[in-house]
Amino acid sequence: MKPIALLVLFLSTSISCVHGQHIKNKSHSYIRIETPGLPGSQLQEKVQGGNVSIVTAGAWVEIHTTNYFKAVSDRIEYRAYYKNSDLQHNNSQDITFRVDSQSVYLYPGVEFCIDLLERKTGNLITRYHINRPKLIPEVKFYHQNENSESPFYNLSQTDSPEKLRMAPGRISIGISSRPDFNDLEVEYVLVNQKTRTRQSGISKTRFDSLKLEANTVYELRLNYVVQKESVGLSYLYVQPYWYQSPKTYITLSFLLLIAGLAVLALFFKNRLKSSEKKQQKLEDAAIRLQSLLNPHFTFNALSTIQGLMNTDRIDEANQYLQEFSELLRNTLTKSQRIFTNLDQELEMMRIYIRLEALRFNFSWNIEIDAELNPSEIEIPTLLLQPLIENAIKHGLTRLGNQGKLLITCKEGSKKNTFVITVKDNGTWIEKGDKADSYGLSLTAARIAAINNMKKGQKIFLKFHKQPGTEVVLTFHNWTNN
Known part of the structure; x- marks a missing residue:
């Protein structure tokens, strides 16, 4: 996906009256980050020296320049870029953005950085690290019986498809809570590979009464609503009933053959x-x-x-x-x-x-x-x-x-x-x-x-x-x- 080259373009003409202020004053914030309009989106910010780390679950962030930034904009310059921390060589791409506010799309697992530099010396004043971590729901599977239910498998976050074997009947899926983000909604899609019929739903806590037919393979997709790009994929291999297993078929066929031969001989x-x-x-x-x-x-x-x-x-x-x-x-x-x-x-x-x-x-x-x-x-x-x-x-x-x-x-x-x-x-x-x-x-x-x-x-x-x-x-x- 082509990155969106956007953010704040500093206007040198807007701050001629504040030449006497010291631009390395760390008590002032240059940029304000918001994540509007997405349910469950949360923002976490941590300042350490000249680095500001911002973590959010939402796909879009709005970047606003503060009044302090406008006051010193003639003495500083910026550099905005995506940084893929997954690559061996930290490739980056410079982004041009507007003054005042700019919407930027965050790719899961890809860091977006904004560097503020002194115009004369090129020294780094502050670096903003904006991250949207890759989130895949962690769930637990439960056998749903008449009077009770018991967990039988924990599905952790993984990029590789999981293959699970389970008994036929009804199951429930419990959603594990996260220590970093609360109240995120999870959606699931369960597809019968034989009939291509689908079951789906959205919940913050659990999905109940999912019916699994015997001797069938299902595809299960799980993702957070705020991060549809990151999908946990699993294949549920539902075991056949005893009379549907290949061994039973072979045994019954053999017995029927013997019985047929006996009847024919008689x-x-x-x-x-x-x-x-x-x-x-x-x-x-x-x-x-x-x-x-x-x-x-x-x-x-x-x-x-x-x-x-x-x-x-x-x-x-x-x-x-x-x-x-x-x-x-x-x-x-x-x-x-x-x-x-x-x-x-x-x-x-x-x-x-x-x-x-x-x-x-x-x-x-x-x-x-x-x-x-x-x-x-x-x-x-x-x-x-x-x-x-x-x-x-x-x-x-x-x-x-x-x-x-x-x-x-x-x-x-x-x-x-x-x-x-x-x-x-x-x-x-x-x-x-x-x-x-x-x-x-x-x-x-x-x-x-x-x-x-x-x-x-x-x-x-x-x-x-x-x-x-x-x-x-x-x-x-x-x-x-």
Whole structure:
């Protein structure tokens, strides 16, 4: 700030009548200092030899020349300047000022000097030191409870920002009294660094009920009203509540993560258990349906043996019984297995068809597409038997050696699909017998149970009745599993 070059310009023409007076008379005052118009401004003056020290808190002072000064003004000269005592080399700046009175601005911590000198000799008569000390309020912080309050921090004067940590809630700020100046007003500004909301006030003694929110930083500015240039700056770091601290967040997050993983694990465990139960239920249903087929097939085979024996075809009955024993042994071995390899299933069907061909004298053949590998494909055990049985019973029994049965296994038109066809050249009687209809209904039920059990894999059963009958089993998405 550019200093204001102002004060008293001495008029030599105003004091021609007092040449006989001695200008070094220390009992006379040359200058009078006033600090008008500022509340709390005070003036302290101390004379020691040729030095007059004047201290004030106000920013502006008025400098007046006295009558004595006017009487001797032709024999003295002046020098007015700012003196920065903070610099290593006491730099000064001369100021020109008017006669009678002059307003001068005082910088906090910067001394303003007026030297009165004898005009002839240059000797110093009197030096006026006018100081405005740098003032920053000293305060005490109090926790404000319901019934009492207790101090927890003293904030002294300092130019460096203070960093204070405190608990959330309400606090009071008490203003410490000064030994040099009394009744100075203090103002504060408290700014929430998150929301930028402000609290402010002016008091000589204290500020009550300042609310501090948890987990927030506040900027606190304190200064005397008469010296707004000197501000004490503090940052209040209000601690979070226990549930707002980073450690609590981390702990709670970790516990929630553990709980979430436990719930998720329990969910998948229950889901897996439920899936296993459902799978077991489907498997039990498939085995149960399969076990219903075995006695049905056995009953038909025994009926055939009985028929051969009743017609005195003993050798054929023995051969049939031998073949049937082998088939029964294989069937019992696989009775608890839901699935079997296609080549093993076809081998069992070969034995069964040979047995039936002994009775009804039809020709038969099983064809397998070269692109299929039956040993690597699994199908439901004894799924083909009821279909072949019905083809023989309904289509071939009355044709004798004219009857033909063809079973083909080939790739389907869609990817990962294969088809098994059971075809005869007979004419089915729609009514059929109850046992055969029961076998087909069990086969349909088995297919439905297996389709529920095999996710993404399906078996489709279709009948094509023409001259002869064709039963088509399509295994969808089966060859890649």
